[in-house]
Amino acid sequence: MPPPRRPRLHRPVLLAAAAVSAAVALTSCSADTAREADTDGPSIGAVEIRDTSIDAEPTGATPEDPSSAYGSATLNFTAINTDPAESDTLVSITSPAASSVTLDATAEQLVVEPGTSIAAGQPVENVGGDGSGADRPFTVAVELADGELQPGTSVAVTFRFERAGEVTVDVPFDVVEPDDSDRSSRPLPPAVEPG
Known part of the structure; x- marks a missing residue:
């Protein structure tokens, strides 16, 4: 009996997932930057x-x-x-x-x-x-x-x-x-x- 085949993810799906991850990371970074910019001293x-x-x-x-x-x-x-x-x-x-x-x-x-x-x-x-x-x-x-x-x-x-x-x-x-x-x-x- 042949092993079960894994479903193949198409390239557009992978690209969309990567784009979502990048957007989350950028949003997180910009929130940190904005938080730091709110204070002008330690x-x-x-x-x-x-x-x-x-x-x-x-x-x-x-x-x-x-x-x-x-x-x-x-x-x-x-x-x-x-x-x-x-x-x-x-x-x-x-x-x-x-x-x-x-x-x-x-x-x-x-x-x-x-x-x-x-x-x-x-x-x-x-x-x-x-x-x-x-x-x-x-x-x-x-x-x-x-x-x-x-x-x-x-x-x-x-x-x-x-x-x-x-x-x-x-x-x-x-x-x-x-x-x-x-x-x-x-x-x-x-x-x-x-x-």
């Missing part, structure tokens, strides 16, 4: 870090003292808490490129309430509230260890939050003239959508 837990930059003023370094190339430098960022129920607190900011990072903020200003943001050196989207100052931007001063750091490079900065933990961000470095340091023209961060 996140840790429910906290997203956005709109980061370090701006420094040139001081006219001398050949004898290149470390004086930059005067006061400031870190600008927005931290958004997407958790709908739990608040978090910014505990510290450090960087291997800085000899010190100083947060000029009250303890209240470092608390990121659910569905809100805090900001350093730029507008806070959720300004208002009870007038306590928690919604106002604060200042983060950075003492750069390398006076010859080139504009356009990135500086690794680590943000540590009480609940979410630590996240390290590559922050763009730029040099600004003293009369150019007005940050009021910075755009507001995107609307917070609790997840």
Whole structure:
């Protein structure tokens, strides 16, 4: 008795199956890309870090003292808490490129309430509230260890939050003239959508 014959799949059927598989794969990839494009900064837990930059003023370094190339430098960022129920607190900011990072903020200003943001050196989207100052931007001063750091490079900065933990961000470095340091023209961060 001869073995049973397997049905033959015609070439158009195979091509159609391959096309469906490719379409599913492409849809999956484009969904991932779109998801990545929705955030413009890294996140840790429910906290997203956005709109980061370090701006420094040139001081006219001398050949004898290149470390004086930059005067006061400031870190600008927005931290958004997407958790709908739990608040978090910014505990510290450090960087291997800085000899010190100083947060000029009250303890209240470092608390990121659910569905809100805090900001350093730029507008806070959720300004208002009870007038306590928690919604106002604060200042983060950075003492750069390398006076010859080139504009356009990135500086690794680590943000540590009480609940979410630590996240390290590559922050763009730029040099600004003293009369150019007005940050009021910075755009507001995107609307917070609790997840």
